[in-house]
Amino acid sequence: MKKFIxxxxxxxxxxxxxxxxxxYELIDEExxxxxxxxxxxxLIVCLSWSIIASIRVVKRIFLEQYDTSAEDxxxxxxxxxxxxxxxRIIVFLIIxxxxxxxxxxxxxxxxxxxxxxxxxxxxxxxxxxxxQRIIGLVIAGLQIAITQPIRLDDVVIxxxxxxxxxxxxxxxxxxxxxxxxxxxxxxxxxxxKPFQNxxxxxxxxxxxxxxxxxxxxxxxxxxxxxxxxxESTPLWDKKVNVLQVTDTKEYTIELRxxxxxxxxxxxxxxxxxxxxxxxxxxxxxxPESLPRQRVKLVDNESEKNISxxxxx
Numbered sequence: 001m002k003k004f005i006x007x008x009x010x011x012x013x014x015x016x017x018x019x020x021x022x023x024y025e026l027i028d029e030e031x032x033x034x035x036x037x038x039x040x041x042x043l044i045v046c047l048s049w050s051i052i053a054s055i056r057v058v059k060r061i062f063l064e065q066y067d068t069s070a071e072d073x074x075x076x077x078x079x080x081x082x083x084x085x086x087x088r089i090i091v092f093l094i095i096x097x098x099x100x101x102x103x104x105x106x107x108x109x110x111x112x113x114x115x116x117x118x119x120x121x122x123x124x125x126x127x128x129x130x131x132q133r134i135i136g137l138v139i140a141g142l143q144i145a146i147t148q149p150i151r152l153d154d155v156v157i158x159x160x161x162x163x164x165x166x167x168x169x170x171x172x173x174x175x176x177x178x179x180x181x182x183x184x185x186x187x188x189x190x191x192x193k194p195f196q197n198x199x200x201x202x203x204x205x206x207x208x209x210x211x212x213x214x215x216x217x218x219x220x221x222x223x224x225x226x227x228x229x230x231e232s233t234p235l236w237d238k239k240v241n242v243l244q245v246t247d248t249k250e251y252t253i254e255l256r257x258x259x260x261x262x263x264x265x266x267x268x269x270x271x272x273x274x275x276x277x278x279x280x281x282x283x284x285x286x287p288e289s290l291p292r293q294r295v296k297l298v299d300n301e302s303e304k305n306i307s308x309x310x311x312x
Contacts, residue, residue, distance in 0.1 A: 007049040014042035037105050048098040052091050059083050077151040081168060085145035088170045092138065140187035141170035149190050150197060155264045157196035158183060198264050206240060207267035209257040209275045213282065217253060217289035225281045226257055226274065235270040237262050252291045
């Protein structure tokens with residue numbers, strides 16, 4: 001109810017100027033037009049404010065049913081994104097309409113208010129300003145609300161930065177980067193440039209761990225250790241557990257462990273855990289399987305004797 005206190009006070013003030021001041025002749029008659037206009041302006045502001053406050057109350061009540069902190073929050077994030085953006089669009093239109101109505105109260109600028117409605121209408125306002133960058137951003141915000149390439153709390157890679165969508169407005173998007181920095185990008189970015197969305201349909205993700213070893217590494221032992229490690233940690237979602245030789249180089253073999261987790265943050269922790277423990281496993285049990293270079297020592301004296309005999 002606190003949201004409606006100010007509109008209620010504005011309503012009382014508007015009624016005071018429009019009814020009581022004129023009825024009881026509290027001011028000179030020559031100023032009556034001024035008081036009537038002030039009352040009308042206050043009434044328009046009161047009505048607009050009340051509508052906006054009502055929209056926000058309804059949005060808050062509706063979104064309380066959708067908890068974005070839940071593990072499976074795809075549906076919740078979808079509604080949060082749509083309602084937040086639609087709220088901003090409706091508020092924007094209400095403000096434009098209110099300004100038009102206020103302008104129409106003044107004879108000198110009445111033609112401006114009329115042109116806002118008669119010549120093109122509300123759609124004309126949007127289209128007319130669409131050539132301007134700011135309205136282009138607003139239209140992009142509307143597209144995000146409808147098509148939803150991103151949602152609140154989505155994990156994205158933008159400009160090489162890993163982060164989560166923290167806020168979506170009509171003109172810009174705030175990305176909370178992993179080190180607590182904030183990346184601000186215009187809404188048009190998501191329709192003009194490619195980006196990665198790791199939680200577009202699900203938060204589940206695969207993680208990779210690369211280990212480089214000597215050719216003498218026992219694959220079955222490493223594979224069994226990987227399985228043991230995964231089963232020992234709650235970070236693993238028990239879906240993907242693969243160890244493969246993905247490359248062979250001159251001195252080393254590349255082993256790739258492919259694991260799965262419920263979301264990207266958990267996958268990162270799981271990758272770090274597996275990488276550390278597999279290295280420890282090799283150090284303790286198969287130190288000869290760690291990467292090394294082989295050097296062949298040649299007896300120079302023997303080579304010299306062989307060379308002399310050849311010359312004779």
